[in-house]
Amino acid sequence: MLAVETEWKAASAGPQALPGFCGHSRLRLPLAGRACDAQLLRYDAAGFHVSAFAAAGIAMPATIERSVQKRQAEFFFGRLAAALAIQEHGHAAGQVTIGAMREPVFPAALAGTITHTGSVAAAAVLPAYYCQGFGIDIEQPIAASSIDSVEQLVLDRFERILLQGLAQLPYPTALALVFSAKESFYKAVARAVGRIFDFSALRLEAFDLTAQRMRFVTQEALCADWPSGRRCEVAFCLLAGGEVLTAFSW
Numbered sequence: 001m002l003a004v005e006t007e008w009k010a011a012s013a014g015p016q017a018l019p020g021f022c023g024h025s026r027l028r029l030p031l032a033g034r035a036c037d038a039q040l041l042r043y044d045a046a047g048f049h050v051s052a053f054a055a056a057g058i059a060m061p062a063t064i065e066r067s068v069q070k071r072q073a074e075f076f077f078g079r080l081a082a083a084l085a086i087q088e089h090g091h092a093a094g095q096v097t098i099g100a101m102r103e104p105v106f107p108a109a110l111a112g113t114i115t116h117t118g119s120v121a122a123a124a125v126l127p128a129y130y131c132q133g134f135g136i137d138i139e140q141p142i143a144a145s146s147i148d149s150v151e152q153l154v155l156d157r158f159e160r161i162l163l164q165g166l167a168q169l170p171y172p173t174a175l176a177l178v179f180s181a182k183e184s185f186y187k188a189v190a191r192a193v194g195r196i197f198d199f200s201a202l203r204l205e206a207f208d209l210t211a212q213r214m215r216f217v218t219q220e221a222l223c224a225d226w227p228s229g230r231r232c233e234v235a236f237c238l239l240a241g242g243e244v245l246t247a248f249s250w
């Protein structure tokens with residue numbers, strides 16, 4: 001069930017020389033009926049330098065220029081992963097700008113999504129005619145000191161019982177998967193919904209470890225496309241670095 005990250009066989013002009021770069025791989029996302037690779041970049045934020053933006057042809061917004069090194073590195077490697085994903089779809093890389101809800105704005109022909117956590121960034125795109133929204137999210141297993149607060153934020157009573165009954169996965173990983181799935185869902189539907197909404201809007205109903213899917217049902221009306229009671233499946237995989245990755249498109 002551990003995802004296979006295919007190592008990138010880079011041309012000489014690849015990102016290896018960029019400060020902070022640690023590795024690049026592709027990961028086939030287990031999306032139902034949709035073939036899609038995520039571009040994964042491993043990086044060391046402490047080794048990052050802003051000269052990478054010019055070297056890779058990625059625009060550095062003023063807000064990022066003023067940010068701490070960790071934020072600069074995650075923004076950069078997220079955008080670099082997005083550029084690789086766009087290029088792999090045969091489009092010119094262009095710039096992925098920042099939208100009104102802080103969402104990444106991809107070329108109009110593509111639905112794209114970005115995530116980063118600690119030392120890994122990822123991005124993926126699908127043709128826009130293919131889907132209305134797309135979200136991926138990576139999380140570390142939840143640290144012991146954060147279990148209580150994340151449970152309170154993310155789970156209701158029903159979901160707690162369901163997760164506690166999952167013997168095959170360590171609880172910090174299972175909790176991270178549900179947290180991540182809800183964030184992937186949020187990223188995919190945020191534009192259609194047009195506002196931030198709570199984790200209680202989505203309830204976990206079923207967890208299929210073999211099929212690498214979680215089934216959720218909306219608990220409130222979010223917008224015309226997402227009335228209360230609509231079901232959806234979020235795909236997931238476990239990365240070689242111990243992180244969880246979830247993906248949702250609709």
Ligand SMILES: CC(C)(COP(=O)(O)OP(=O)(O)OC[C@H]1O[C@@H](n2cnc3c(N)ncnc32)[C@H](O)[C@@H]1OP(=O)(O)O)[C@@H](O)C(=O)NCCC(=O)NCCS
Nearest residue numbers: 075101102103104114115116182183186187190198199202
């Ligand atoms: C936006 C959000 C989902 C980001 O998740 P995160 O785990 O903190 O961060 P990640 O690293 O996975 O993702 C960050 C990226 O998400 C993307 N993003 C930010 N806002 C977004 C939005 N409204 N829609 C889609 N993508 C968005 C950005 O590309 C961002 O990276 P960047 O700022 O470097 O460009 C989260 O901060 C948030 O605001 N959640 C809202 C509440 C929620 O999730 N409710 C659950 C409902 S079921």
